[in-house]
Amino acid sequence: MKRLSAVSGLAFSLAATFAIVFLSQAEPGNKRPATTQQKTSAKHEIHITDQNGNPVVSGRPSGTGQIVDVQVGPAFAFDPSTVDINVGDTVRWTWAGSGHSVTSGPPCEADSQYCSPDDQACASGILSNTGTVYTHTFDQPGVYDYFCAAHCTFGMIGTVNVSGGCAPSGWTAGPDLPSVGTRLAGVYFQPNGNFYGMGGRSSDVAGSDFTNPFEFDPGANSWAIKSATYPDNEVNNMACGELSVDGTSYIYCVGGSAAGATTATARVFRYDPVADTIETLDPGDNWPGDIAGTILPGGFTVLNNRLYILGGFNINVSATSEIWEFDPTVGVGAKWTQKVDTPEAIMYAPTCAIDGTIYVAGASDFDTVNLLVIDTTNSFSFDPVANTIGSIAPIPRATGETRALTFNGQMYVMGGGRVAPNPSNEVDIYDPVSNSWTTGDPFINGRRNFPTDTDGTSRIWLVGGYDVTGVPVASMEIFCAAGGPTPSPTPTPTVTPTVTPPVTPTPTVTPSVTPSVTPTVTPSVTPSPSPTPSEPPPSPTPRVTPRPRPTPFPRPTP
Numbered sequence: 001m002k003r004l005s006a007v008s009g010l011a012f013s014l015a016a017t018f019a020i021v022f023l024s025q026a027e028p029g030n031k032r033p034a035t036t037q038q039k040t041s042a043k044h045e046i047h048i049t050d051q052n053g054n055p056v057v058s059g060r061p062s063g064t065g066q067i068v069d070v071q072v073g074p075a076f077a078f079d080p081s082t083v084d085i086n087v088g089d090t091v092r093w094t095w096a097g098s099g100h101s102v103t104s105g106p107p108c109e110a111d112s113q114y115c116s117p118d119d120q121a122c123a124s125g126i127l128s129n130t131g132t133v134y135t136h137t138f139d140q141p142g143v144y145d146y147f148c149a150a151h152c153t154f155g156m157i158g159t160v161n162v163s164g165g166c167a168p169s170g171w172t173a174g175p176d177l178p179s180v181g182t183r184l185a186g187v188y189f190q191p192n193g194n195f196y197g198m199g200g201r202s203s204d205v206a207g208s209d210f211t212n213p214f215e216f217d218p219g220a221n222s223w224a225i226k227s228a229t230y231p232d233n234e235v236n237n238m239a240c241g242e243l244s245v246d247g248t249s250y251i252y253c254v255g256g257s258a259a260g261a262t263t264a265t266a267r268v269f270r271y272d273p274v275a276d277t278i279e280t281l282d283p284g285d286n287w288p289g290d291i292a293g294t295i296l297p298g299g300f301t302v303l304n305n306r307l308y309i310l311g312g313f314n315i316n317v318s319a320t321s322e323i324w325e326f327d328p329t330v331g332v333g334a335k336w337t338q339k340v341d342t343p344e345a346i347m348y349a350p351t352c353a354i355d356g357t358i359y360v361a362g363a364s365d366f367d368t369v370n371l372l373v374i375d376t377t378n379s380f381s382f383d384p385v386a387n388t389i390g391s392i393a394p395i396p397r398a399t400g401e402t403r404a405l406t407f408n409g410q411m412y413v414m415g416g417g418r419v420a421p422n423p424s425n426e427v428d429i430y431d432p433v434s435n436s437w438t439t440g441d442p443f444i445n446g447r448r449n450f451p452t453d454t455d456g457t458s459r460i461w462l463v464g465g466y467d468v469t470g471v472p473v474a475s476m477e478i479f480c481a482a483g484g485p486t487p488s489p490t491p492t493p494t495v496t497p498t499v500t501p502p503v504t505p506t507p508t509v510t511p512s513v514t515p516s517v518t519p520t521v522t523p524s525v526t527p528s529p530s531p532t533p534s535e536p537p538p539s540p541t542p543r544v545t546p547r548p549r550p551t552p553f554p555r556p557t558p
């Protein structure tokens with residue numbers, strides 16, 4: 001409580017500092033176009049070569065251990081704003097304007113993973129001037145966001161997609177979770193590269209709830225039980241995600257229930273995996289979606305340093321439709337904002353975020369007649385900024401009680417479901433650009449209610465859950481895209497002036513600037529298919545049809 005107040009106070013003073021910085025920066029020549037013109041010529045004076053003396057193609061690696069260049073400024077942009085590199089490559093940022101920083105973290109909150117000028121005091125957002133050069137070598141695959149501390153709110157943000165670093169390609173078995181376990185939340189924690197199983201339980205019997213986080217270290221290929229202890233036993237079916245506050249990243253977890261219970265908590269806690277400590281937030285920050293005290297979080301995902309919870313399960317009563325947004329950086333009582341309702345009530349819903357849009361595909365529903373959790377093909381998109389719902393092509397199979405992951409700009413819906421033939425091992429892939437579905441490599445053992453997450457480019461982890469017979473298991477499976485499924489396009493000497501300009505509409509970024517190569521066109525540049533809010537969402541197919549009798553389903557055990 002005390003700490004949170006200090007944090008928000010600091011955030012405020014930081015914001016004030018940035019505002020001052022911006023104002024002073026804007027003083028000389030307030031006319032942006034003029035400034036831009038002036039500094040565009042400066043851009044051409046930067047000639048960078050690689051270790052072999054060859055000109056470096058901006059934003060694109062040409063092999064292993066390469067240096068990739070990004071220009072900082074002079075306008076409020078990084079150029080290119082997105083680079084795709086391989087593990088072991090280095091990004092070299094060169095300042096073509098003054099008063100900017102490279103600060104790692106989800107915009108606009110530092111996470112202290114790297115920052116200019118020297119990786120020190122990242123949260124203070126030190127600004128540097130023209131001519132500054134800052135480099136960072138990326139040793140782990142993943143999606144690394146960064147921003148300028150002075151101009152983040154003006155859209156001065158960038159992304160480094162790092163691929164590779166694992167082998168062999170495809171699914172392989174990993175080491176068992178230290179216990180059989182189900183209903184954990186899986187979180188990949190980028191600052192230390194580990195995968196966490198948060199909460200959960202070893203059986204459906206009361207008292208079987210886990211008391212400590214599980215940590216998987218991909219480098220050591222082993223699991224550990226951490227020392228930090230959960231604040232209570234209502235740790236099943238939590239909504240968890242990595243969020244940063246004032247230079248530190250945490251795993252925030254919301255809600256949950258105890259094994260065998262029909263009530264649910266609204267409390268929020270955060271786990272610091274580096275310090276191995278858990279802190280419960282002020283009750284004033286409890287999730288308002290569970291005012292009833294019986295509602296579990298539905299689908300959840302992180303976008304722009306906010307955790308979103310879509311729908312929920314009013315235990316053994318009904319699925320729910322509220323969407324809530326959690327911002328960890330603001331004061332007690334102000335963190336939660338209610339958004340538009342989901343088009344149909346959803347629970348245990350596969351949810352992920354791609355390029356600013358949140359997607360749901362497949363979700364559990366509650367059959368209020370037979371009092372059963374069932375699978376559906378409910379699918380839709382949600383734009384948190386416009387606060388609108390859009391329609392998407394529905395997932396081709398019914399599922400639920402699983403997660404969706406964002407992997408190289410696509411949505412991966414991981415197995416799940418409980419209505420025959422589920423639980424499944426199928427991986428359904430949604431491409432938001434083409435609004436279409438394909439299937440990926442299935443994992444080995446069908447399951448549901450299991451923790452899973454990804455580094456975003458190369459690896460997916462999943463473990464535990466209920467197997468096809470409904471029994472909690474400990475087995476782990478690991479997916480690797482060794483070469484990276486979306487290799488950078490090869491440089492072409494041909495002049496292609498018709499390229500899609502990068503997303504930031506700053507005057508400096510004109511296609512004519514680099515006529516000799518095809519600029520890296522990244523998926524994030526392409527706008528998501530605009531959801532058509534006017535259209536009704538796809539009609540749900542709730543599969544209320546009774547299942548074949550031979551497999552009687554027990555009363556749900558949330």
Ligand SMILES: [Cu+2]
Nearest residue numbers: 100148150151
């Ligand atoms: Cu800046």
